Amino acid sequence: MSDRLWDISLDLHAHPELSHQEHRAADLLCNVLTGAGFQVDRQVAGLETAFVGQLGDGRRPTVALLLEYDALPGLGHACGHNLIAGAGLGAALALRELVEDTGGTLLVVGAPAEEDGGGKIAEVAAGVFDAVDAALMFHPGVHNWSWAPLTALQEIQVSFHGRAAHPTGNPDEGVDALEALIQLFHRLGALSRDLPTGSHVQGIVTDGGEATNIIPAHAQGRFCLRAATTSALADLLEEVTGMAKEVARDYGPRVTIGLEGELYSHFRNNSVLSGLFSKHMGRLGITVTEPSPDVHLGSSDIGNVSTRVPTIHPFVQILPSHHSDHTVQFAAAAGDERGRAAMLAAAEALACTAYDVLSDPGIAHQGWMAFRDQLMADTA
Numbered sequence: 324m325s326d327r328l329w330d331i332s333l334d335l336h337a338h339p340e341l342s343h344q345e346h347r348a349a350d351l352l353c354n355v356l357t358g359a360g361f362q363v364d365r366q367v368a369g370l371e372t373a374f375v376g377q378l379g380d381g382r383r384p385t386v387a388l389l390l391e392y393d394a395l396p397g398l399g400h401a402c403g404h405n406l407i408a409g410a411g412l413g414a415a416l417a418l419r420e421l422v423e424d425t426g427g428t429l430l431v432v433g434a435p436a437e438e439d440g441g442g443k444i445a446e447v448a449a450g451v452f453d454a455v456d457a458a459l460m461f462h463p464g465v466h467n468w469s470w471a472p473l474t475a476l477q478e479i480q481v482s483f484h485g486r487a488a489h490p491t492g493n494p495d496e497g498v499d500a501l502e503a504l505i506q507l508f509h510r511l512g513a514l515s516r517d518l519p520t521g522s523h524v525q526g527i528v529t530d531g532g533e534a535t536n537i538i539p540a541h542a543q544g545r546f547c548l549r550a551a552t553t554s555a556l557a558d559l560l561e562e563v564t565g566m567a568k569e570v571a572r573d574y575g576p577r578v579t580i581g582l583e584g585e586l587y588s589h590f591r592n593n594s595v596l597s598g599l600f601s602k603h604m605g606r607l608g609i610t611v612t613e614p615s616p617d618v619h620l621g622s623s624d625i626g627n628v629s630t631r632v633p634t635i636h637p638f639v640q641i642l643p644s645h646h647s648d649h650t651v652q653f654a655a656a657a658g659d660e661r662g663r664a665a666m667l668a669a670a671e672a673l674a675c676t677a678y679d680v681l682s683d684p685g686i687a688h689q690g691w692m693a694f695r696d697q698l699m700a701d702t703a
Contacts, residue, residue: 324413324416324417325663325667328409328412328413328416328666328667328670329409329663329666329667331351331352331355331408331409331412332405332406332408332409332662332663332666333405333658334351335348335351335392335400335404335405335408335409336399336400336405336657336658337658339394339395339399339400340392340393340394341393341394341395341396341438341439342393342435342436342437342438342439342440342442343370343371343372343393343435343436343439343440343442344372344393345372345392345393345435345436346371346372348372348392348393348408349365349372349373349374349392349433349435352374352390352392352408352412352433353365353374353376353433355412355416356376356412356415356431357376359415359416359419360378360419361376361377361378361415361419361431362376362377362378363375363376363377364376364377367446367449367451368442368445368446368448368449368451369445369449370435370436370442370445370446372433372435372436372442373432373433373434373435373442373445373446374432374433375430375431375432375433375451376415376430376431376433377428377429377430377431378418378419378422378423378428378429379422379423379426379427379428379429380428381428381454382426382427382428383427383428383454383456383684383687384427384428384456384457384680384681384684384686384687385427385428385429385430385454385455385456385457386427386428386429386430386455386456386457386459386677386680386681387430387431387432387451387452387455387457387458387459387632388411388414388415388429388430388431388432388459388460388673388677389407389411389432389434389443389458389459389460389625389628390407390408390411390412390431390432390433390434390460391404391407391408391434391435391437391460392404392405392407392408392433392435393435393436393437393438393439394438395438395649398649398650398651398654399654400654400657400658401648401649401650401651401653401654401657402437402438402462402463402648402649402653402657403462403463403464403641403648403653403656403657403662404437405657405658405662406463406641406657406662406665406666406669407460407461407462407463409666409670410460410461410666410667410669410670410673411431411459411460411670411673412431412670413666413667413670413671413673413674414459414670414671414673414674414677415429415431415674417670417671417674418674418677418678418681421678421681422681425678425681425682427680427681427682428454429677429681430451430455432446432451432452432458434446434624437623437624437625440584440585441584441585441587441624441627442624443624443625443627443628444585444587444624444627446628447627447628447630447631452628452631452632453631455632456632456633456680456687456690456691457593457596457632457633457634457635457676457677457680457687457690458625458628458629458632458633458634458635459596459600459634459635459673459676459677460625460635460636460673461600461635461636461637461638461639461669461672461673462636462637462638462639463638463639463640463641463648463653463656463657463662463665463666464638464639464640464641464648465638465640465641465642465643465644465645465646465647465648466612466614466638466640466644467604467609467610467611467612467638467639467640468611468612468613468614468637468638469592469597469598469600469601469611469612469613469614469635469637470590470592470597470613470614470635470636470637471590471592471614471620471623471625471636471637471638472551472590472614472618472619472620473589473590473620473621473622473623473625473626473636474521474523474549474550474551474556474589474619474620474621474622475549475550475551475552475553475555475556475586475587475588475589475622475626476547476548476549476556476586476587476621476622477547477548477556477560477582477584477586477587478545478546478547478548478582478583478584479545479546479548479560479563479564479580479581479582479583480529480543480544480545480546480580480581480582480583481504481507481543481544481545481546481567481578481579481580482530482541482542482543482578482579482580482581483500483501483503483504483541483542483543483570483571483576483577483578484500484540484541484576484577484578484579485497485498485499485500485503485538485539485540485541485542485575485576485577486498486538486540486576487537487538487539487540488537488538489536489537489538490536490537490538494538497538497540498538498540498574498575498576499538499539499574499575499576500532500539500540500541500542500576501531501532501538501539501542502574503542503570503571503573503574503575503576503578504528504531504542504543504544506570506573506574507544507566507567507570508526508544510566510569510570511524511526511546511563511566514562514563514566518559519551519555520551520617520619521549521550521551521552521555521619522549522550522551522555522559523547523548523549523550524546524547524548524549524559524563525546525547526544526545526546526547527544527545528542528543528544529543529544529545530542530543545583546563548560548563549619549621549622550589551589551619552589552701553586553588553589553626553630553701554701556586556589564580567580568580585624585627587622587623587624587626587627588626588627588629588630589622589626590623590625590626590629590634590636591626591629591630591634591694591697591698591701592629592634592635592636592697593629593633593634593635593690593693593694593697594693595633595686595689595690595692595693596633596634596635596676596680596690597635597637599675599676599679599680599686600635600637600672600673600676601637603671603672603675603676604637604639604668604669604672607668607671607672609639609668611637614638623636630698632694633687633690633691633693633694635676637669639665639668639669640665641653641656641657641661641662641664641665642656642661
């Protein structure tokens with residue numbers, strides 16, 4: 324199926340669609356699944372471009388192969404989601420004649436809006452993964468890593484509400500909301516220098532006033548907070564919130580703080596499943612290693628899936644390690660032979676890992692044991 328899978332991946336690559344706008348991609352992937360005998364439900368979890376394809380009658384074990392297919396503004400598939408979709412689809416098609424004999428169930432979960440909005444978060448909330456024993460996907464990258472050290476993320480909006488005045492006519496009557504926001508940026512800058520590895524605060528000004536001859540009555544900033552773990556993110560959120568309130572007390576305006584978007588949990592790797600994937604990649608001649616312990620990457624809604632079910636999110640290299648995704652170079656690699664090789668290897672390793680789980684209920688049990696052990700460790 325390699326040529327067909329690559330044609331599908333190239334089609335996605337040539338027609339990039341932004342988060343929640345992936346109608347063409349969803350149609351293409353659903354049509355292929357329907358033609359292969361999958362029962363396909365569209366618009367799951369209230370998302371127009373989400374879908375779930377199913378083989379089997381719902382008996383356990385149940386394996387979910389996750390497909391991403393949204394692109395980046397201005398960069399197209401610079402995160403390689405066309406390869407994720409191609410690999411997951413390829414694994415599903417390779418398994419379609421084997422699922423019935425295992426007695427298990429195979430799901431193909433179309434997960435839109437990973438780049439902006441977190442489609443998987445809505446799918447988790449809608450119960451898509453409630454009966455799943457293993458959630459499997461891969462991501463192209465600049466390393467061959469068995470799992471991804473993905474951080475927790477929350478965006479917040481901080482608004483200062485002051486009082487307008489003329490800066491020379493009646494300045495004493497004004498309460499400068501912009502000054503408070505600028506002071507918050509200064510204090511967050513100092514805080515950032517002392518944050519632990521994996522924690523990060525980045526902000527932008529979304530409203531700083533409208534005219535230079537008016538003391539701004541309103542100023543607003545949007546901030547992205549990241550941390551190595553979800554609990555560390557909660558601590559950071561509390562610290563930043565307290566700092567904003569402190570600035571308001573010091574400079575006079577009223578402050579309101581609101582959460583923006585969904586919380587992205589940090590990723591919890593399932594060692595049983597990632598070990599199987601790594602073994603199958605090794606059989607294909609690709610050595611997969613653990614990530615460096617001091618590396619913390621961006622965030623993804625796969626982290627939220629990993630809080631509910633045993634999950635893997637390995638990286639397969641398409642560029643050398645001095646590169647990065649979200650670049651023009653990465654987008655090019657996702658559409659050439661480097662991307663093709665990674666996609667096909669990942670498709671085979673995902674298919675074999677899925678078959679391991681479907682054909683041996685003991686593996687699903689081991690995966691759940693490892694999952695529960697990690698949750699206990701996270702809360703200890």
